[in-house]
Amino acid sequence: MAATIDLTHEGTVLVAMESTACDPHHTALPELSGLSSITSQNESVDGGEQQLRVFLRVRPFSKEELNNNEDQGCVVFESAETATLHAPKGSATMKCSEKGIGQQVHKFSFTKIFGPESTQAEFFDGTIRSQVQDFLHGKNALVFSYGVTNAGKTHTIQGSPKDPGILPRAIDAVFRHINGRLYEQMDLRPYLNSDVQKLDPDQLRMERSAKTALFSMLKEDSESTRTSRSRSSSSSSVNSLSFSGVSYDQTVDSAEGAVDDVQYVYSLWVAYYEIYNEQVYDLLQPALSNKTKRRAVLRLCEDSAGNSYVRDLRWVNIQTAEEAAKVLRVGNKNRSAAATKMNQSSSRSHSIFSIKLMRIDGADVQGISELSLCDLAGSERCNKTKTFGERLKEAGNINNSLLILGKCIAALRNNQGDRAKNSYIPFRESKLTRLFQGVFCGRGRASMIVNINQCASTYDETLHVMKFSAVAKEVVQVIQPRSLESLAPRLIGRDGKPLLNNGVLDSQAVDGYLSEDELLDGDEEADMSILPQEELLNLVESLRAKLLAERKKNLLQEIQIRREMGDAMMQQIMEIEELHSRQMADLKESYEEKMDSTFEMYKEALKEHAYQCALERLEEEICPTR
Numbered sequence: 001m002a003a004t005i006d007l008t009h010e011g012t013v014l015v016a017m018e019s020t021a022c023d024p025h026h027t028a029l030p031e032l033s034g035l036s037s038i039t040s041q042n043e044s045v046d047g048g049e050q051q052l053r054v055f056l057r058v059r060p061f062s063k064e065e066l067n068n069n070e071d072q073g074c075v076v077f078e079s080a081e082t083a084t085l086h087a088p089k090g091s092a093t094m095k096c097s098e099k100g101i102g103q104q105v106h107k108f109s110f111t112k113i114f115g116p117e118s119t120q121a122e123f124f125d126g127t128i129r130s131q132v133q134d135f136l137h138g139k140n141a142l143v144f145s146y147g148v149t150n151a152g153k154t155h156t157i158q159g160s161p162k163d164p165g166i167l168p169r170a171i172d173a174v175f176r177h178i179n180g181r182l183y184e185q186m187d188l189r190p191y192l193n194s195d196v197q198k199l200d201p202d203q204l205r206m207e208r209s210a211k212t213a214l215f216s217m218l219k220e221d222s223e224s225t226r227t228s229r230s231r232s233s234s235s236s237s238v239n240s241l242s243f244s245g246v247s248y249d250q251t252v253d254s255a256e257g258a259v260d261d262v263q264y265v266y267s268l269w270v271a272y273y274e275i276y277n278e279q280v281y282d283l284l285q286p287a288l289s290n291k292t293k294r295r296a297v298l299r300l301c302e303d304s305a306g307n308s309y310v311r312d313l314r315w316v317n318i319q320t321a322e323e324a325a326k327v328l329r330v331g332n333k334n335r336s337a338a339a340t341k342m343n344q345s346s347s348r349s350h351s352i353f354s355i356k357l358m359r360i361d362g363a364d365v366q367g368i369s370e371l372s373l374c375d376l377a378g379s380e381r382c383n384k385t386k387t388f389g390e391r392l393k394e395a396g397n398i399n400n401s402l403l404i405l406g407k408c409i410a411a412l413r414n415n416q417g418d419r420a421k422n423s424y425i426p427f428r429e430s431k432l433t434r435l436f437q438g439v440f441c442g443r444g445r446a447s448m449i450v451n452i453n454q455c456a457s458t459y460d461e462t463l464h465v466m467k468f469s470a471v472a473k474e475v476v477q478v479i480q481p482r483s484l485e486s487l488a489p490r491l492i493g494r495d496g497k498p499l500l501n502n503g504v505l506d507s508q509a510v511d512g513y514l515s516e517d518e519l520l521d522g523d524e525e526a527d528m529s530i531l532p533q534e535e536l537l538n539l540v541e542s543l544r545a546k547l548l549a550e551r552k553k554n555l556l557q558e559i560q561i562r563r564e565m566g567d568a569m570m571q572q573i574m575e576i577e578e579l580h581s582r583q584m585a586d587l588k589e590s591y592e593e594k595m596d597s598t599f600e601m602y603k604e605a606l607k608e609h610a611y612q613c614a615l616e617r618l619e620e621e622i623c624p625t626r
């Protein structure tokens, strides 16, 4: 079989197959059985280039899907890295190919494919386990799952209590590595993008009580669940997810933890937030008021090095894997409550669970690394969603952020083909891509998980997802080697100014340091409606004054620009006029020359004619005389 893949500049992939001699009902993936080794291809720890790792996970059919005849052999596994999609009858792809547009069969390759029989443990081992190891050694990592609704994204990332996904497994691996070497105080908290804030005793007290309050949200919940459980025996995975069910081969983690980094103790902090309708919400902050259930909108800002971070995001210090599970449960609970309030499905937002790990040596923080797991919203397109009112805005925003993600990936891929080209990458056009920018630009390693189902009814959407992933797989990440200084984060005090750095006051850092307020983006919108009335009036007044001043400035600028443009145009007109009169004079001269020469020609011709006539007349007169 031969196949050609043509990547167009819009980021679409055209795949042409010359033969389709594969069994359309073949879904087993023999090469994948017994998979337990860590994928080591394309790995680089200390900088260098590597391809973006793209993993395909295909979920099994549910009973209802099998009853509804959804199994039409749409997905065929060719090898552990290659799969083909076969358009079923009735799909838009099939209809197009019957009209001679496009192909019925599309072939895609991945870093690794995980078929319907693959277990959660196999998936973790074969995908992000190596990234978790890098994270433990100070590297940043981003994992994001992409696919249509109901394709298995949440199952892959969170899983269920009995069958935990990559997130609980990653946290378990981290605690196994730490192996009791925990920094038990909570006085070093993540700050901005990759700095650390030293909390004073007051702040520490507040931090502790905030953590207790956070976990008490679950207690209330579990009491109400207990009463409701007597009514319904089924409990959702959201409320009962626990990491205790994690079981896999831990020898690698324990061995590595025992050998290196023994001098360090570790402090672990987690945050859980979502991006819905292009607004960032903290999933660990309860609604602002019980009445409106309005949530605070968080701002996306940048530090002095241009790295994005979510301002006022709640970071929670965790001491056990069980505490991390609790944080996840609180976040899931707030997420589903907000979704119910908004009459929205939680799968319409992008949710991000971030883990920050500080390596502490004595009194110094030696390094901080971040692992983020992002469950993207379902990637189905507008025509399939109920596009009215809020839903239209929501669908537009989801599609837009995924579209921008696609554009960024395509631009990254195009730029690497021709480095001189260096075309614009629209990271700033969506919140999601602003957050991912650092990792895509070399501040860590990214992996993409592509989740698909095999249903015939969603074939066209699945094909779209696969095309997206084909572009992503072409991206080569250039990982920046981090110098020793940049490994040590700045330690910030209560006033937001740098404290001691390795025991010495860094005066240069103090001078060059911008406080968080100074770093705020001017163009960033916040949810103003949450401010009290008086503040809003003051804000309106100051904005009005600013607007008037801006208008005046703009008017003066406009007059100046108009004058300059008028002068420039007049100059141009005069030049054109001069050019035209010069051309006219040249033309006149050349026509006069031509006229003179024509006149001379006619004169010669007339002379010749008169001479001939005279000769003829003479001849006639001479003959009779003879």
Ligand SMILES: Nc1ncnc2c1ncn2[C@@H]1O[C@H](COP(=O)(O)OP(=O)(O)OP(=O)(O)O)[C@@H](O)[C@H]1O
Pocket (backbone or CB within 6 Å): 058, 059, 060, 116, 147, 148, 149, 150, 151, 152, 153, 154, 155, 156, 346, 347, 377, 378, 451
């Ligand atoms: N690998 C798998 N093995 C068994 N069941 C799975 C697998 N993947 C997904 N499922 C099941 O399929 C259903 C849909 O999965 P899931 O909720 O994870 O989809 P999703 O892509 O996150 O959807 P949404 O975008 O709506 O959140 C769930 O019932 C889940 O348990």
